[in-house]
Amino acid sequence: MPKYVKIEKKVKPFNKEILISGDKSISIRCVLLASQAIGKSKIYNLLESEDVINTLKSVEKLGIKYKKINNYYEINGFGLEGFNNKKNIVIDAGNSGTLARLILGLLVNFKKRAKIIGDRSLSKRDFSRVTEPLKLFGVNISTNQQNLPVKINGTEFLRPINYYEKLGSAQCKSAVMFAALKTPGITKIKAKKSRSHTELLLKFLKIPIKMKSLQNHDYFEIEGVNNFNGFEYKVPGDISSSAFFIVMTLLSKKSKVVMKDVNVNESRTGIIKILNKMKAGIILRNKKNYNGEMIADIVVKSKKNFVSTNCQKKMNSSAIDEFLVIFLVAAKAKGISSFKDLSELNKKESPRLDIAVKFLKMIGIKVERNKNDIKIYGNPNLNLQGNYVVRNFRKDHRVFMMSCIAALTFGGKWRIYDQDSTKTSFPNFFKTIKRLGAKIN
Numbered sequence: 001m002p003k004y005v006k007i008e009k010k011v012k013p014f015n016k017e018i019l020i021s022g023d024k025s026i027s028i029r030c031v032l033l034a035s036q037a038i039g040k041s042k043i044y045n046l047l048e049s050e051d052v053i054n055t056l057k058s059v060e061k062l063g064i065k066y067k068k069i070n071n072y073y074e075i076n077g078f079g080l081e082g083f084n085n086k087k088n089i090v091i092d093a094g095n096s097g098t099l100a101r102l103i104l105g106l107l108v109n110f111k112k113r114a115k116i117i118g119d120r121s122l123s124k125r126d127f128s129r130v131t132e133p134l135k136l137f138g139v140n141i142s143t144n145q146q147n148l149p150v151k152i153n154g155t156e157f158l159r160p161i162n163y164y165e166k167l168g169s170a171q172c173k174s175a176v177m178f179a180a181l182k183t184p185g186i187t188k189i190k191a192k193k194s195r196s197h198t199e200l201l202l203k204f205l206k207i208p209i210k211m212k213s214l215q216n217h218d219y220f221e222i223e224g225v226n227n228f229n230g231f232e233y234k235v236p237g238d239i240s241s242s243a244f245f246i247v248m249t250l251l252s253k254k255s256k257v258v259m260k261d262v263n264v265n266e267s268r269t270g271i272i273k274i275l276n277k278m279k280a281g282i283i284l285r286n287k288k289n290y291n292g293e294m295i296a297d298i299v300v301k302s303k304k305n306f307v308s309t310n311c312q313k314k315m316n317s318s319a320i321d322e323f324l325v326i327f328l329v330a331a332k333a334k335g336i337s338s339f340k341d342l343s344e345l346n347k348k349e350s351p352r353l354d355i356a357v358k359f360l361k362m363i364g365i366k367v368e369r370n371k372n373d374i375k376i377y378g379n380p381n382l383n384l385q386g387n388y389v390v391r392n393f394r395k396d397h398r399v400f401m402m403s404c405i406a407a408l409t410f411g412g413k414w415r416i417y418d419q420d421s422t423k424t425s426f427p428n429f430f431k432t433i434k435r436l437g438a439k440i441n
């Protein structure tokens, strides 16, 4: 199998209902929390992507058994001290920042030494953002010049902390929340707003957590517990995966897509708010509460005209994984769109801000960049005819999938490398996009 895909035709009009696989952030959290519960947990609709499989394998290495039965995963936990403490271990988090950072929060009471490693992309990412607050709990933890490997040696003498999370990183917030769960006393967290799945799951599990939400920050108080019981949970669809089809539909001709039961938690719907301000007309139907998370059907129709946007900084966290495809709509909008303070975008699986600027320029879109701010000069008549090659993007799954959407909607002849990257977050990507009629070889 060649390492690249070829796309040489725009997608034809389609009108379909599609199923989006389980949310990656929630899947990883469910496995990690189930590994800490007493007894059996059953997780339905767990995303079967590499990041989540690596999470299952990591807890397995720590002595937790799991198996797939019919349409759910059964995970057998032994409580908050239930990891097998008999030997030093190495955990390979693969490509997953969420796994690598969140599991550190669970290892704060691990009696032996654990070492976290990862693939080339993960090894370039910053871990001091999570090791610094975890140190305050009294844990012995170190990075290799802020990068992997991270070495951790937990303690039974944990002390609660006061922590101010300033980056808007749900991964940092969540690692601290997991550590707080194991720490006697009350941990206090002030956090710049970020995705709220961890706190919602803790509430669902009846862990004593107090939450207060102000305009830009959330406040939490978490009281350590002795134990909690196994649980059942059905993971909603992933809005970050649906984002590719939202944008493909908007930018195609005479098409419509309905995506059922997708997670539309406030802290994740930046893409919908930003695009609807650009006149995308995306509709959320059958909105309902599911164990604290909001789910809905997302209905999208093709649109001819988009207006530019001046995207507010406060939207950044809730759209952080979707900016690559949002930029494609900005490239087609009338006027100049501006996005500010996107430093965190450059700290993902690849430096996505750098890559997006290069990509947009490659397809003939004028982009102005000032540090972490960009201006995209939209071209409503954008229609490509040339040859385009996309490679060397650290196998970043979202760069690969965004490039496919550009190829299928803007035209031109494309060769896009590293197709295996889709397995990280969305193994059904090809199956789903082909169901919508895309020709990808």
Ligand code: S3P
Binding pocket: 024, 025, 026, 098, 168, 169, 170, 171, 172, 174, 194, 195, 320, 321, 344, 348
């Ligand atoms: C995630 C949080 C985000 C996001 C990542 C998943 C999570 O990262 O980009 O894909 O599951 O908590 P940060 O929390 O570092 O911003």
